[in-house]
Amino acid sequence: MAAQNPSLSSLEADVLVIGGGSTGVGVARDAALRGFSTILVERRDLADGTTGRFHGLLHSGGRYAVKDPSAARECIAENRILRVTAADCVEDTGGLFVSTPWDDPEYGDQFLEGCRATGVPAEEIPVAEALRREPRVNPDIRRAFLVPDAALDPWKLVWGCARSAEEHGARILPYHRVLDLEVDGDRVVGAHVRSERSGEEFRIHATVVINAAGAWAGQIAELAHCAVNVRAGMGLMIAMNHRLVHMCVNRCKRPADGDILLPLRTACVIGTTDVFVPDPDQTEIRQDDIDLLLDEGEKLVPGFRQARALHAWAGVRPLFEDTAKVADTRDVTRSHALLDHSSREGIAGFLTITGGKTTTFRLMAEAAVDAACEQLGGPRPCTTAEVPLAGSESHTLYQISHRLAAREPVPQSEEIICECELITRSRLEDTIKQRDTTSLDDIRRLLRLAMGPCQGGFCIYRAAGILHQGGQVDHAGANQTLLDFLEERWKGVHPILHGDQLRQARLDDWIFQGILDVEHLPV
Amino acid sequence: MNDLIRDSLDHCVKCTICETYCPVSQVTPLFPGPKYVGPQAERYRGAGPSADSSVDYCSGCGICTQVCPQDVKIAEINSRARAKLWEKRGVPLRNQMIARPTVIGRLGTPVAPLANWALHNRAVRGLVQSLVGIHRDAPMPSFAGRTFQSRARRHHGPAGAPAVVYFHGCGTNYYEPLVGEMVVAVLEHNGFRVIVPPQDCCGLPLQSNGNFPAARTYVRRLVDRLAPHARAGLPIVSNSTSCGLMLKREAHEILGIEDADLKVVSESMYDLCEFLLRLHDRGELRTDFTSLPMTVPYHAPCQQRGHGIGKPALDLLALVPDLHMIELDVDCCGIAGTYGLKKEKYQISMAVGERLFKDITATGSDLAACDSETCRWQITHGTGVKSVHPIELLYRAYGLDRRARAGSVSLESQTARVSG
Numbered sequence: 018m019a020a021q022n023p024s025l026s027s028l029e030a031d032v033l034v035i036g037g038g039s040t041g042v043g044v045a046r047d048a049a050l051r052g053f054s055t056i057l058v059e060r061r062d063l064a065d066g067t068t069g070r071f072h073g074l075l076h077s078g079g080r081y082a083v084k085d086p087s088a089a090r091e092c093i094a095e096n097r098i099l100r101v102t103a104a105d106c107v108e109d110t111g112g113l114f115v116s117t118p119w120d121d122p123e124y125g126d127q128f129l130e131g132c133r134a135t136g137v138p139a140e141e142i143p144v145a146e147a148l149r150r151e152p153r154v155n156p157d158i159r160r161a162f163l164v165p166d167a168a169l170d171p172w173k174l175v176w177g178c179a180r181s182a183e184e185h186g187a188r189i190l191p192y193h194r195v196l197d198l199e200v201d202g203d204r205v206v207g208a209h210v211r212s213e214r215s216g217e218e219f220r221i222h223a224t225v226v227i228n229a230a231g232a233w234a235g236q237i238a239e240l241a242h243c244a245v246n247v248r249a250g251m252g253l254m255i256a257m258n259h260r261l262v263h264m265c266v267n268r269c270k271r272p273a274d275g276d277i278l279l280p281l282r283t284a285c286v287i288g289t290t291d292v293f294v295p296d297p298d299q300t301e302i303r304q305d306d307i308d309l310l311l312d313e314g315e316k317l318v319p320g321f322r323q324a325r326a327l328h329a330w331a332g333v334r335p336l337f338e339d340t341a342k343v344a345d346t347r348d349v350t351r352s353h354a355l356l357d358h359s360s361r362e363g364i365a366g367f368l369t370i371t372g373g374k375t376t377t378f379r380l381m382a383e384a385a386v387d388a389a390c391e392q393l394g395g396p397r398p399c400t401t402a403e404v405p406l407a408g409s410e411s412h413t414l415y416q417i418s419h420r421l422a423a424r425e426p427v428p429q430s431e432e433i434i435c436e437c438e439l440i441t442r443s444r445l446e447d448t449i450k451q452r453d454t455t456s457l458d459d460i461r462r463l464l465r466l467a468m469g470p471c472q473g474g475f476c477i478y479r480a481a482g483i484l485h486q487g488g489q490v491d492h493a494g495a496n497q498t499l500l501d502f503l504e505e506r507w508k509g510v511h512p513i514l515h516g517d518q519l520r521q522a523r524l525d526d527w528i529f530q531g532i533l534d535v536e537h538l539p540v
Numbered sequence: 541m542n543d544l545i546r547d548s549l550d551h552c553v554k555c556t557i558c559e560t561y562c563p564v565s566q567v568t569p570l571f572p573g574p575k576y577v578g579p580q581a582e583r584y585r586g587a588g589p590s591a592d593s594s595v596d597y598c599s600g601c602g603i604c605t606q607v608c609p610q611d612v613k614i615a616e617i618n619s620r621a622r623a624k625l626w627e628k629r630g631v632p633l634r635n636q637m638i639a640r641p642t643v644i645g646r647l648g649t650p651v652a653p654l655a656n657w658a659l660h661n662r663a664v665r666g667l668v669q670s671l672v673g674i675h676r677d678a679p680m681p682s683f684a685g686r687t688f689q690s691r692a693r694r695h696h697g698p699a700g701a702p703a704v705v706y707f708h709g710c711g712t713n714y715y716e717p718l719v720g721e722m723v724v725a726v727l728e729h730n731g732f733r734v735i736v737p738p739q740d741c742c743g744l745p746l747q748s749n750g751n752f753p754a755a756r757t758y759v760r761r762l763v764d765r766l767a768p769h770a771r772a773g774l775p776i777v778s779n780s781t782s783c784g785l786m787l788k789r790e791a792h793e794i795l796g797i798e799d800a801d802l803k804v805v806s807e808s809m810y811d812l813c814e815f816l817l818r819l820h821d822r823g824e825l826r827t828d829f830t831s832l833p834m835t836v837p838y839h840a841p842c843q844q845r846g847h848g849i850g851k852p853a854l855d856l857l858a859l860v861p862d863l864h865m866i867e868l869d870v871d872c873c874g875i876a877g878t879y880g881l882k883k884e885k886y887q888i889s890m891a892v893g894e895r896l897f898k899d900i901t902a903t904g905s906d907l908a909a910c911d912s913e914t915c916r917w918q919i920t921h922g923t924g925v926k927s928v929h930p931i932e933l934l935y936r937a938y939g940l941d942r943r944a945r946a947g948s949v950s951l952e953s954q955t956a957r958v959s960g
Contacts, residue, residue, distance in 0.1 A: 259546075259583045260583070325550035325551075416591075417585070418586060418588070418592070421585075421592045422592070424572070424592075425594060436576070436580055437554070470554065474554065475554050520610070521554075524553045
């Protein structure tokens with residue numbers, strides 16, 4: 018097939034990475050750091066799939082210490098590495114495992130034993146001490162354990178990796194969809210891709226193609242007639258308006274639905290559920306699951322149901338199961354799977370890396386690129402455990418107060434566009450320029466635009482105006498991205514509408530419908 | 541733990557009404573405004589030290605909380621954030637000093653002439669400004685030399701009459717004892733026996749300067765003194781708007797004191813004019829007022845809004861024949877307790893008060909009325925006009941000044957002379 022743009026008709030690379038989640042950008046960065054020419058393609062924006070929809074826990078491994086020891090070992094090792102190399106993405110919140118009245122306190126012994134066996138530092142503390150640290154936690158807890166859990170900002174992580182990869186020569190191409198894999202005999206030699214923005218189609222030739230499409234890895238593998246049995250385990254999460262807890266608080270029991278509440282930036286997130294879904298692009302937020310999470314939240318923090326919920330969303334875990342079917346997704350290992358299709362199906366130049374967790378993305382990337390090295394002329398050492406990400410060079414851990422601190426020197430000097438997330442006009446303008454994007458949702462993921470209590474009610478039309486002023490979009494484009502954004506936000510807002518957020522939604526509605534008449538905007 | 545103050549940030553719909561009312565953010569870029577430092581910034585305050593020193597520019601006037609249609613406890617959130625700020629950094633010596641009026645009062649009273657000379661001496665004040673950080677021009681009241689407590693001990697009220705407990709506050713005790721005497725005279729005129737228990741600071745200045753632990757100690761000590769009376773069913777009245785509010789609400793809501801003694805004191809606490817107006821509502825207030833042909837502008841202090849009692853002084857003074865009160869509609873005089881004394885905040889405080897000063901001056905009156913003592917001192921400082929507690933006008937309208945032992949006590953001499 019003929020490419021439409023001759024200058025892009027064909028790109029060459031040592032490594033082509035498919036998928037722009039944490040694993041994909043991790044692989045691209047690792048390969049670039051090892052000196053391979055690297056291209057990454059992602060059908061949508063970076064971190065728009067599983068990574069951007071996870072709860073934000075940098076696992077200590079405590080959660081897996083009892084039933085999945087190898088995952089626990091990987092987690093604690095990667096936890097220690099990311100605190101240094103991705104410091105700007107990590108907030109050292111600490112983690113607390115508590116036995117509520119609904120949990121068997123004796124599980125705590127298994128938990129401690131599991132942590133000891135897997136090298137996860139865990140320490141039992143008196144209940145009174147736990148309540149002093151987290152005064153909102155259920156006062157009827159019977160046991161409490163400290164672990165080094167932390168909060169991880171997925172967007173910062175992914176963009177930090179992407180920028181670092183680019184600095185080492187990689188090309189990162191979001192909004193590029195793989196239409197087909199190019200197979201030459203028993204070898205994958207590249208991919209046929211299309212820019213979702215311009216519509217251009219072109220080929221990328223690569224010595225090794227690494228399929229890092231996560232829950233979509235099966236769909237990609239099929240293009241080369243390979244089988245990857247990755248299933249999508251949907252997990253629901255709800256962001257609450259402010260930090261009800263300052264640590265990652267887990268129920269001390271076998272992992273189950275709604276058993277973790279953690280602070281993530283200005284919000285706190287309760288998660289999750291785990292349900293197989295046939296298509297990772299079809300996730301549905303069910304009211305039953307919302308209720309379940311709110312009820313479980315009430316067990317951890319009495320009064321939880323009265324607190325303000327901002328937004329609900331679902332992500333899909335890539336759960337790799339090589340053989341038999343499993344009934345309960347929670348029984349699938351959280352360790353990753355690296356599949357070399359030359360040994361499995363006799364297709365060379367093609368690797369799939371899937372399963373795993375965001376916490377272990379770097380390890381997955383290392384394993385994938387190690388395997389790629391074998392097909393690229395021999396081993397080259399991995400340096401991602403030592404070299405910091407773009408933005409984390411100073412090794413300073415992120416703190417919740419950073420945006421406040423940045424405003425302090427001259428508090429009213431500059432207009433704030435998004436008041437909830439403290440985004441100034443210059444920051445927004447710089448980001449728009451840097452990303453060269455026409456989508457407010459892309460900006461949201463980079464800056465947390467409109468992710469606070471008003472959910473865009475006061476900032477999103479300001480941002481649309483700035484996008485238009487900057488020349489990125491014409492008036493119709495600005496209106497369209499505003500409408501797209503509102504539609505997307507609404508999906509996450511309407512399932513949790515009650516109490517304070519309902520009141521906010523009414524005010525926002527008056528602004529959007531009554532003042533702006535958004536439904537009749539010319540697009 | 542139920543943290544109702546922090547939880548109230550959940551109610552914020554970003555409407556910005558608080559920002560349009562905030563008297564401080566309108567006059568200085570140093571304060572980012574109540575919505576910003578309140579429900580917004582609170583989401584960025586974690587378990588560790590907060591990064592926003594700008595919250596210290598909140599004067600604590602409380603207008604934001606009063607105007608919030610969603611019931612967000614904005615001023616209270618700010619007050620706590622300030623305390624947390626100073627908890628980590630240590631409250632500066634200056635703030636520790638000005639937050640302890642009883643210590644200052646006890647030091648200054650025995651050497652009142654010398655202390656007053658110093659307070660009014662430009663060179664001394666300049667030195668104090670550079671050494672301590674109290675602005676050289678800030679209004680500081682003069683020590684009366686003899687405390688209200690010592691006067692009250694020698695006073696014998698009518699025996700057998702129904703009793704009322706008088707919480708006079710530090711301003712009355714050290715600087716305006718004559719105001720205290722007028723309160724007693726008016727209450728006795730209405731058939732009460734006035735009990736003046738020994739008392740100390742309520743802790744409010746410490747609270748607003750961010751030293752919560754010390755503030756709690758003061759509140760508890762005061763409550764210990766007042767609780768037995770409250771338990772006996774006696775009403776407690778105060779002519780200090782902000783100190784009364786401290787006992788009514790803030791000690792519980794801001795300092796978080798959960799205490800049965802505090803609760804019974806809170807429930808027995810009345811602002812002086814609130815108490816007198818309730819008497820009138822029951823037909824029990826004597827209305828044998830003589831004519832007072834004067835026109836006096838009246839400023840209701842911001843702290844009075846926190847009481848939720850309206851402006852009882854205006855209703856009372858309307859009973860006085862020929863007395864015409866002009867109700868001023870400016871929210872804040874700017875002083876906010878100790879805020880306007882501080883070197884770095886004095887100019888802000890004066891800028892906040894400017895509209896009030898202008899409005900008072902425009903009335904042409906040489907007298908203004910206001911319930912709160914620090915506001916009165918600020919008004920006098922900003923306008924040169926004498927300012928009095930409404931009780932002084934009632935005292936005069938009852939003719940009590942003519943009956944006073946000294947014979948003719950002019951209205952102007954009742955309030956503290958203000959320096960600066």
